[in-house]
Amino acid sequence: MSSDIQQRINALTEQLHHLNYQYYQRDESEVSDQEFDALLAELARLEAEYPQFAQPNSPTQRVGGTITKQFPSAEHRYPMLSLGNTYSEADLREFDERVRKGLEGAEMQYVCELKFDGVAMSLSYENGQLTQGVTRGDSTRGDVVTSNVRTIRNLPLHLRPAGPAQPTEFEVRGEIFMPLPVFEELNEEREANGEALLANPRNAASGALKLQDSAQVAARKLRFYAYAFLMPGRSQFATHSASLEALSTWGLPVSDTWRRCATIEQVLDFVHEWDKKRFGLPVATDGIVIKVDDFRQQELLGYTSKSPRWAIAYKYPAEAGRTRLQAIQYQVGRTGAVTPVALLEPVPLAGTVVKRASLHNANQIAALDLRLGDMVFVEKGGEIIPKITGVDLEARPTGSQPIVYPTECPACGTPLIRPEGEAHFRCPNDRGCPPQRKAKLEHFISRKALDIDGLGAETVGRLFDLDFVTDAASLYELPAKAAELAQLERMGEKSVQRLVAGLEASKQVPFDRVLFGLGIRYVGETVADKLATHYRTVEALAAATAPELAAVPEVGGVIAESAAAWFQEPANQDLLERLRAAGVQLALTGEAPQPQSDRLAGLTFVLSGVFEQHSRDELQHLIEQHGGKITGSISKKLSYLVAGDKMGPAKREKATSLKVPIIGETDLMAMLPAASESLAPPTSEASAAPAHPAPGTLTQGSLF
Numbered sequence: 001m002s003s004d005i006q007q008r009i010n011a012l013t014e015q016l017h018h019l020n021y022q023y024y025q026r027d028e029s030e031v032s033d034q035e036f037d038a039l040l041a042e043l044a045r046l047e048a049e050y051p052q053f054a055q056p057n058s059p060t061q062r063v064g065g066t067i068t069k070q071f072p073s074a075e076h077r078y079p080m081l082s083l084g085n086t087y088s089e090a091d092l093r094e095f096d097e098r099v100r101k102g103l104e105g106a107e108m109q110y111v112c113e114l115k116f117d118g119v120a121m122s123l124s125y126e127n128g129q130l131t132q133g134v135t136r137g138d139s140t141r142g143d144v145v146t147s148n149v150r151t152i153r154n155l156p157l158h159l160r161p162a163g164p165a166q167p168t169e170f171e172v173r174g175e176i177f178m179p180l181p182v183f184e185e186l187n188e189e190r191e192a193n194g195e196a197l198l199a200n201p202r203n204a205a206s207g208a209l210k211l212q213d214s215a216q217v218a219a220r221k222l223r224f225y226a227y228a229f230l231m232p233g234r235s236q237f238a239t240h241s242a243s244l245e246a247l248s249t250w251g252l253p254v255s256d257t258w259r260r261c262a263t264i265e266q267v268l269d270f271v272h273e274w275d276k277k278r279f280g281l282p283v284a285t286d287g288i289v290i291k292v293d294d295f296r297q298q299e300l301l302g303y304t305s306k307s308p309r310w311a312i313a314y315k316y317p318a319e320a321g322r323t324r325l326q327a328i329q330y331q332v333g334r335t336g337a338v339t340p341v342a343l344l345e346p347v348p349l350a351g352t353v354v355k356r357a358s359l360h361n362a363n364q365i366a367a368l369d370l371r372l373g374d375m376v377f378v379e380k381g382g383e384i385i386p387k388i389t390g391v392d393l394e395a396r397p398t399g400s401q402p403i404v405y406p407t408e409c410p411a412c413g414t415p416l417i418r419p420e421g422e423a424h425f426r427c428p429n430d431r432g433c434p435p436q437r438k439a440k441l442e443h444f445i446s447r448k449a450l451d452i453d454g455l456g457a458e459t460v461g462r463l464f465d466l467d468f469v470t471d472a473a474s475l476y477e478l479p480a481k482a483a484e485l486a487q488l489e490r491m492g493e494k495s496v497q498r499l500v501a502g503l504e505a506s507k508q509v510p511f512d513r514v515l516f517g518l519g520i521r522y523v524g525e526t527v528a529d530k531l532a533t534h535y536r537t538v539e540a541l542a543a544a545t546a547p548e549l550a551a552v553p554e555v556g557g558v559i560a561e562s563a564a565a566w567f568q569e570p571a572n573q574d575l576l577e578r579l580r581a582a583g584v585q586l587a588l589t590g591e592a593p594q595p596q597s598d599r600l601a602g603l604t605f606v607l608s609g610v611f612e613q614h615s616r617d618e619l620q621h622l623i624e625q626h627g628g629k630i631t632g633s634i635s636k637k638l639s640y641l642v643a644g645d646k647m648g649p650a651k652r653e654k655a656t657s658l659k660v661p662i663i664g665e666t667d668l669m670a671m672l673p674a675a676s677e678s679l680a681p682p683t684s685e686a687s688a689a690p691a692h693p694a695p696g697t698l699t700q701g702s703l704f
C-alpha cells in the first residue's frame with residue numbers, strides 16, 4: 001500500500017516536472033491547464049497525507065519556471081510568486097472564510113481582476129524612466145529582457161508626472177500578452193508557410209519574448225497590462241486599488257475591468273459576469289484574480305512558499321460540448337501539407353458556434369479512434385481552435401468503421417508522403433496540385449507580398465479555375481487578355497482597368513517582398529527581408545549554397561536547405577526568368593552599402609554566443625563592411641571563431657580540435673581600422689534607442 005503511494009507520488013512528481021519544463025522552457029502544453037492543475041492537486045493531496053514521501057523539490061513547493069541561458073539574469077527585489085488556483089466556487093467561499101479568519105473579522109474589501117493569459121513581467125522604473133524588464137523565472141531570479149520589453153507599444157518608457165507623487169524607484173508587475181487578432185494573424189501566416197501552429201496566445205507571447213532580435217519581437221505586437229505596484233519600504237498607498245489608479249494616471253496601461261467587491265457574493269457576481277463577457281475582450285483570459293485590497297491586511301495574511309495567502313485565482317473550466325462528427329475534410333495547404341478538419345453538427349461553445357474542429361494530423365485521428373457519425377466531446381479553452389478531446393463510445397453507431405486516412409492527395413491523386421520527423425502527410429506534387437498552385441497564387445498577390453490592387457484571393461482563385469492564370473508570372477499576361485476578362489461575370493471594364501493598373505504598379509514592389517511572395521517554404525517576411533538585404537540580387541541569392549545561406553542572421557539550417565533547393569529547381573528558375581521578363585523587381589534598387597575597408601578580405605568568421613558591446617547583427621555587419629565573410633559552420637578552413645558569452649562547449653571543442661583560432665569581441669574590434677569602432681551600423685536607430693541603457697540591457701537589433 002504505502003509503496004504504491006510512494007510510486008504514485010514519484011510518478012506525479014516526474015510527470016509534473018516534465019510538463020513544467022515543456023510549458024515554461026519550450027512553450028508547449030502537452031495537456032490542458034485543467035488536467036495539469038488536477039495532477040498538481042492530486043500530488044498536493046498525497047503529500048499532505050504522506051509527508052514522508054514528498055520530495056523536497058516537489059512541483060507543489062516551487063514556482064514552475066526557470067531562467068533560460070539566452071539572457072542575462074537578475075534577482076527579484078521581491079520574489080515573484082505564483083497564485084493559488086481553483087476551479088470551484090466552493091473553494092472561493094473557503095478562501096473567503098480563511099481570509100476573514102486571518103483578519104479576525106476586521107472590515108475588508110477585495111479587488112477582482114481578470115486573469116490575463118500571457119507572461120508575468122516585472123518592470124523597474126527609476127525617476128520615471130523604464131530601466132529594466134525581468135521575467136518571473138524561478139521566482140527569485142528571472143531573465144532580463146529589457147530591450148524586448150521596450151518594443152511593447154502601449155508600455156510607457158517615460159511616465160507622466162501627473163497624479164500622486166512617484167517614488168524615485170518602484171516596480172510594476174503585469175502581464176505581457178499577444179492580442180488575439182495578432183495571434184490569429186500570426187497563425188495564418190505560419191499555416192501559409194507550412195510551419196507548426198501555436199497552440200494559444202500565451203505560448204506565442206512567451207516564445208516571442210525569448211527571441212534574441214528585438215526587431216522580431218516588435219513584429220509580434222505584444223501588449224502589456226499592469227496589475228501590481230511595489231516599492232521599497234511601506235507602500236505610499238494604503239490599498240491595491242489606489243495603486244492601480246495611480247499607475248493609470250502615470251500612463252501605465254491598466255485594464256479598466258477591475259472592480260472592488262465588499263463580499264464574496266459580489267466576487268461571485270463578478271466571476272459570473274465575466275464568464276462569457278471575457279470572450280469579447282481582445283486578450284485571452286483564463287480566470288479571475290481575487291486580491292485583498294488593503295496592503296496592511298495583505299502583509300498580515302502573508303505568503304506560502306509558492307503564493308500569497310491574500311489572493312487566489314479562479315480559473316474558468318474549459319468549455320466542453322458534445323456533438324456529432326459529420327465528416328472529415330482533408331485540406332491541402334500551400335506547401336502540400338494535408339490537414340484533416342472535423343466538420344461538426346453546430347454546437348454553441350465559449351461564446352461562438354463551433355462547426356469545425358482541428359484534428360492536427362493522422363496520429364490524432366488514430367489516437368482518438370474517431371469514426372464518422374460518432375458523438376464527440378469538443379473543448380474550447382485557452383486554445384482558440386476548438387479541439388476534439390474524446391469520443392462518447394456509448395453513443396457510437398453500430399457498424400461504424402475506423403477512419404482510413406487517405407493515401408492519395410484528395411485534390412490531385414498523387415500518393416502522399418510523410419517526411420521523416422514530420423507529423424503531416426504531404427502531397428509532393430507541388431507544381432501540379434491545384435489547391436497548392438492556387439494557394440501559391442493567393443500568397444503571391446497577398447498584402448505583404450506583391451499586394452496587387454484590383455486582385456483579391458477570390459478573384460485570383462476564379463481566374464485560376466478558368467485557366468486565365470497558372471502561376472505568378474502568368475498574371476502579367478492578363479493585360480493581353482483584357483477584352484476576354486471584361487466579358488466575365490462580375491468583372492467589367494472598370495475592374496479590368498484597375499487590375500491592369502495594379503499589375504503595372506506591382507512591378508515597383510521591392511525585391512524582398514517579391515522574394516516573400518515566391519512562397520518558398522519557411523521563407524517568411526523577416527527571412528525574405530534578411531536574404532534580400534544580404535544578397536541584393538536574385539542571381540547572388542540563387543548562387544549561394546545552403547551553408548552560406550545558413551550564416552545569414554535569422555536564417556537557420558532548415559530554412560537555408562529549403563531555399564537552396566528551391567533555387568536549384570529548373571521550373572523555379574524558369575518562373576524567375578518569366579517574372580524578370582515581365583518587369584518584376586528581382587534585385588534591390590539603390591546603392592549597396594560600400595565596404596569601409598578590405599582589412600578582413602579573404603577571412604571567414606563564425607560568430608557564436610552573446611556579445612557585450614555589439615549585437616550579433618552589428619558584428620556581422622562590421623565584418624562584412626571590412627571585406628570579411630560570415631559562415632555558419634566550423635571547418636578547417638575557417639579563419640576565426642568569434643566567441644561571446646555562453647557559447648556552447650561543442651563549438652569550442654570543435655574549433656580547438658580543428659586548430660581554428662578562437663577570438664573574442666575585443667580581438668575582432670582590434671583587427672578593424674580604428675575609426676570603425678564608432679561606426680554606427682544602419683540597423684541601430686540612434687534616435688529610438690534609450691539615451692542611457694541600464695546596465696544589463698542587451699544591445700541587440702533595432703528598437704522601435
Ligand SMILES: NC(=O)c1ccc[n+]([C@@H]2O[C@H](COP(=O)([O-])OP(=O)(O)OC[C@H]3O[C@@H](n4cnc5c(N)ncnc54)[C@H](O)[C@@H]3O)[C@@H](O)[C@H]2O)c1
Nearest residue numbers: 019023029030031032033036082083113115116120227289
Ligand atoms: N498545460 C501544461 O502542461 C501546464 C504546465 C505547467 C503549468 N501550466 C499552467 O500554468 C499554471 C501555473 O502557472 P503559474 O504559476 O504562472 O500560475 P498562473 O498562471 O495560474 O497564475 C499566476 C500568474 O497569473 C498571471 N496573472 C494574470 N493576470 C493577473 C492579475 N490580474 N493579477 C495577478 N496575476 C495575474 C501572472 O502572470 C501570474 O504570474 C498552472 O495552474 C497550469 O494551469 C500548464
Ligand SMILES: [Zn+2]
Nearest residue numbers: 409412427433
Ligand atoms: Zn495534390
